[in-house]
Amino acid sequence: MAEEVARGVPSHVTGDLGATEIALDHDELRERMSGNLCRCGAQNGIVDAIAAVYAGSGA
């Protein structure tokens, strides 16, 4: 998921398809995790945990 963001792959909630850099904000993270592993991959706690790890990874 982080690699796809780094590659600039747009998601359903990406506003500008011409954007080459995508900020992994809350909506982007939820959309990209929805259906990733399972349908519950975008629960609040999971989203917070991924955001914390992502911020700490320097990605």
Added chain:
Amino acid sequence: VIELAYTRATDASDAIHRAEGENAKYLGGGTNLVDLMRETVEAPSMLVDVTGLSAEIEETDDGGLMIGAAARNTAVAEHPVVRARYPMLTRAIVAGASAQIRNMATVGGNLLQRTRCTYFYDTDGSRCNKRSPGEGCDAIEGFNRSHAILGASPACVAAHPSDMCVALAALDAVVRLRGTSGERTVALSDLYRLPEDRPDVETVLKPGELITAVELPASDLAAHSTYRKVRDRSSYAFALVSVAAALELDGDVIAGARLALGGVAPKPWRAWRAEEALRGRPATEMTFLQAADAELADARPLAGNAFKVDLARRTIAAVLQQLTEEARP
């Protein structure tokens, strides 16, 4: 355990040769076919893996785009030419399934995913004319919230589930086919047949015929296009109604429009009548609603999906309004 032969094709003619004379299915990402095999709805005795065939996405000499059938859905969605010149296609793809499925699913496989409903999957408990021709349909009198309102038949009311194909229908995509008797091309809208009394036959493909590529013609309209999907959950759900639309304005008048609907028919539904009703008319909400009404005049809703007629009408108008506002300085 399902016993079957598995073989990998090196090119299109090799794939056709391997499948010839066998109860074979071509295997792309397997995101639908393998599901159906697990549920015993599909039971091929051989899988010919065609993921090694062309996945190239290349611009053509006449300004279009040629997409190899083995290209993954994500590869198409993220391609810079698709994003810039055919934005409705990127929007449609990323509205479908989940990221993992899109990363696996091929373009050819997306086109040939089964038109299906939950009764089709329910091999133990439900009658389905698509699964067992002639046995009856339990969806028509059953839970049919997600089913078709256009183009269905007394034999089958399932809706084609693809998002990508709705955009491809609106973009006049051409499907390149190869079989034992050579190559041919078919417009994407003509690839699918309506169920009538044979819902088990979903396309005009001949036995053993393989999709090798999808070609997008050059389009002046497509750069100003979008896709909107209305569904029960905001993510990872099939469309109740979806709209792929492109609009070209000359001042306040509609010079041209491309419109296709998803979630409402057994095939990606090109809205020819609505396009005709839009051309040359002022770009107003009244025009948009009248065009939607022209397309939906033949709608035959079921007990559970009558809401789709009005939902489709309002979604068509809203998307055209959005494109109109975006086009104005």
